[in-house]
Amino acid sequence: xxxxxxxxxxxxxxxxxxxxxxxxxxxxxxxxxxxxxxxxxxxxxxxxxxxxxxxxxxxxxxxxxxxxxxxxxxxxxxxxxxxxxxxxxxxxxxxxxxxxxxxxxxxxxxxxxxxxxxxxxxxxxxxxxxxxxxxxxxxxxxxxxxxxxxxxxxxxxxxxxxxxxxxxxxxxxxxxxxxxxxxxxxxxxxxxxxxxxxxxxxxxxxxxxxxxxxxxxxxxxxxxxxxxxx
Amino acid sequence: xxxxxxxxxxxxxxxxxxxxxxxxxxxxxxxxxxxxxxxxxxxxxxxxxxxxxxxxxxxxxxxxxxxxxxxxxxxxxxxxxxxxxxxxxxxxxxxxxxxxxxxxxxxxxxxxxxxxxxxxxxxxxxxxxxxxxxxxxxxxxxxxxxxxxxxxxxxxxxxxxxxxxxxxxxxxxxxxxxxxxxxxxxxxxxxxxxxxxxxxxxxxxxxxxxxxxx
Numbered sequence: 001x002x003x004x005x006x007x008x009x010x011x012x013x014x015x016x017x018x019x020x021x022x023x024x025x026x027x028x029x030x031x032x033x034x035x036x037x038x039x040x041x042x043x044x045x046x047x048x049x050x051x052x053x054x055x056x057x058x059x060x061x062x063x064x065x066x067x068x069x070x071x072x073x074x075x076x077x078x079x080x081x082x083x084x085x086x087x088x089x090x091x092x093x094x095x096x097x098x099x100x101x102x103x104x105x106x107x108x109x110x111x112x113x114x115x116x117x118x119x120x121x122x123x124x125x126x127x128x129x130x131x132x133x134x135x136x137x138x139x140x141x142x143x144x145x146x147x148x149x150x151x152x153x154x155x156x157x158x159x160x161x162x163x164x165x166x167x168x169x170x171x172x173x174x175x176x177x178x179x180x181x182x183x184x185x186x187x188x189x190x191x192x193x194x195x196x197x198x199x200x201x202x203x204x205x206x207x208x209x210x211x212x213x214x215x216x217x218x219x220x221x222x223x224x225x226x227x228x229x230x
Numbered sequence: 231x232x233x234x235x236x237x238x239x240x241x242x243x244x245x246x247x248x249x250x251x252x253x254x255x256x257x258x259x260x261x262x263x264x265x266x267x268x269x270x271x272x273x274x275x276x277x278x279x280x281x282x283x284x285x286x287x288x289x290x291x292x293x294x295x296x297x298x299x300x301x302x303x304x305x306x307x308x309x310x311x312x313x314x315x316x317x318x319x320x321x322x323x324x325x326x327x328x329x330x331x332x333x334x335x336x337x338x339x340x341x342x343x344x345x346x347x348x349x350x351x352x353x354x355x356x357x358x359x360x361x362x363x364x365x366x367x368x369x370x371x372x373x374x375x376x377x378x379x380x381x382x383x384x385x386x387x388x389x390x391x392x393x394x395x396x397x398x399x400x401x402x403x404x405x406x407x408x409x410x411x412x413x414x415x416x417x418x419x420x421x422x423x424x425x426x427x428x429x430x431x432x433x434x435x436x437x438x439x440x441x442x443x444x
Contacts, residue, residue, distance in 0.1 A: 095303055225280075
């Protein structure tokens with residue numbers, strides 16, 4: 001049995017490597033996410049006018065909402081490419097469980113698309129005039145929340161496989177699932193702002209991340225099986 | 231031996247096959263013939279385990295393949311018109327990714343040999359996005375080579391010869407005859423009946439359906 005698990009983890013890592021390689025060959029998705037995020041960060045202060053306090057109140061929410069909106073366009077392609085070129089068929093006819101490949105898909109998406117956003121979030125926070133004491137907590141909450149967001153996105157991406165114009169349906173289907181992540185993620189920093197301990201919100205956020213880490217591979221594997229059986 | 235017993239397969243709400251029975255001998259080649267839309271690909275996808283069966287079972291040597299699915303896919307190579315190649319990877323990288331996923335050795339010498347077996351060794355570092363349709367097909371067919379040093383005994387091929395030129399068709403035929411000699415079983419859907427030089431069985435889906443109606 002031991003050798004089976006070690007070979008599964010090898011395949012898991014090899015598949016993450018493959019996805020990272022593919023995504024770095026065509027950087028367009030990553031550029032579009034970061035570009036979109038920067039646009040949101042720039043547009044909000046412009047819309048709010050020149051009063052600094054206003055920006056300070058919304059800065060936390062703007063970063064979270066911007067993050068969710070920025071990744072939506074790229075989620076559609078997360079599984080679509082491999083579905084169209086037949087790679088998912090090849091995975092289905094290999095001894096590795098589809099669930100493990102789905103987990104690797106969610107993880108590689110997080111590594112490629114969201115780590116750059118996590119790393120740049122302090123810059124966005126400074127641009128939005130956020131208090132410096134908030135920034136470490138922002139990075140912590142976004143690191144955890146973004147993993148949950150990409151795992152929810154994986155479910156959404158599997159749900160629209162093989163459908164026409166699924167990209168229009170996708171945000172409507174998955175943004176409601178992301179609302180708890182948004183609420184608790186924003187809650188972490190709101191607690192810091194009023195000098196309260198942020199742990200309640202942070203632990204709930206982590207709990208959601210862990211729940212999605214467990215259920216998302218199973219749900220998306222089920223959806224992929226339905227899609228390739230059509 | 232592969233027994234297809236009483237298969238009923240639906241595509242959407244339409245019944246493609248009902249109560250379909252066929253026995254496929256080990257070490258033989260079965261060519262599935264039929265006009266466009268007769269359900270060749272659907273049948274192959276059902277045998278590979280993608281399309282769920284409404285009714286019936288598929289047994290390999292008395293074992294239900296879907297209850298021993300891991301064992302079944304371990305011994306199976308499935309290739310269809312979608313090649314399963316990522317356009318942002320090179321020919322060799324695609325083959326490497328496929329091998330690791332199957333859990334097979336990614337020995338470099340074997341990889342070169344596999345590419346050589348379909349005449350792709352010169353194109354190993356070419357990106358799939360730069361390949362012509364014929365080259366893509368050959369890159370996909372290179373996988374078949376690995377059935378000789380892993381314990382694969384079943385090929386399911388959907389229109390593998392469509393884009394191939396004369397030289398690569400000859401190489402492909404060579405792969406087929408080696409595999410048959412090793413007691414491998416091939417199910418192939420194609421319009422090209424010249425594909426095998428050795429003996430093969432024809433499964434004509436149009437004929438079967440006509441008999442049903444009468």
